[in-house]
Amino acid sequence: MSPLRLLRTLLIVAAALALGACRPQGPWQLNRIDGLMPDLSFAMTDDRGRPVSAEDYRGKPVLLFFGYTSCPDVCASTLARLAGAIGQVPGGPDAVTVLFVSVDPSRDSAERLRRYVGVFGPEFIGLRGSDDALDALVRRYRVTYAYGKPDADGQYDVIHSSGVFIFDGQGRARLLAGPNDWSAPIAADLKRLLEGARTPPAS
Template identity: 45%
Template sequence: MKLCRTRRWLLLLMLALGTLLLAGCHRDDGVEWQLNNVSGHMPDLDFQLVDDHGKNVTAQDYRGKVVLLYFGYTHCPDVCPLTLAQLHVVMQRLGPLADGARILFVSVDPARDTPEVMHAYVNAFDPRAVGLSGPAREIEALSKRYRSAFTREPDRADGQYEVSHSSAIYLFDGNGKARLLSTPSNTQDQMVHDLHLLLSLGTHS
């Protein structure tokens, strides 16, 4: 499946990240993770953006919640809606535990993704999803912070364009610590398994 026309170098970037930092690293204090364990390899959750209600928010506003951070955009033709639909199913499978998690959908297309647009989009998938946007420089800084990547395609004749972007999901614990990374090669079962563990650990892990 085409991943928002993600260029080969973007895919290689993610593969390199997995190879260099994550290969064979699945244990953490006796916990058997099934996703890629990035504990100690990535910085804490930190940002200053605008949520889909138009409110200025920071990472501190989500302390106490397990955060699933994903970079995408509302005009994405394929991978973004598919990913958010899968995350909704994951949340359903977690049952009441899912109330301790938040999906943070960060737009890499802030020019078109206003708070109103983001609100309608994320709420069509899951009530625990939050759309985040803001100045382009803040989005770029956050993307670089987690070694993600995106690039805007040239405008077409109708003025429309697509944005190529990485497709990993970053999981942070309730303390804002980067813990896990999910890539398209990981299964829904693996994410449910690890989120169940992460949510059960609470904010004292």
């Protein structure tokens, strides 16, 4: 088995174990990760070349996904699912932010990221960073990625985790959407997060 194929297999196994360890509780439809993952925190550059941090996106739910613009299938289909879910949420694009973190920053310039995520809606924002910044972020959320062997034209694939981390408006990790979670359950849980944000605490 090639190293890339082995890594792909390990990623699938790890994702299955993670999803099995945090089954939905109560009316939630996605996998709950309350207390299992740290709050949203990073320092990167957005798709307009501006330095940004997690604090810039407080106040509304944030969906965090790692991918790259040359991805042949998974990235575009995942972002399309998220766009479909957000379209079912009251407030739509104004209510949620999606952060698409490039695991291929050498090819994904800010302009390229902006064109790519812009197809899915104004709530989609591309992020890129230095190797150190990217490595710190993937370690924080236990994400794995690896580069394949370049072909004759210098092109290569990147194997990466496919989960979507969902944070509430305070930046707390709440939910994990897997590759088999379609728009409807994602939308249902986003609505619950938004309703919770609007509900005043009990006196």
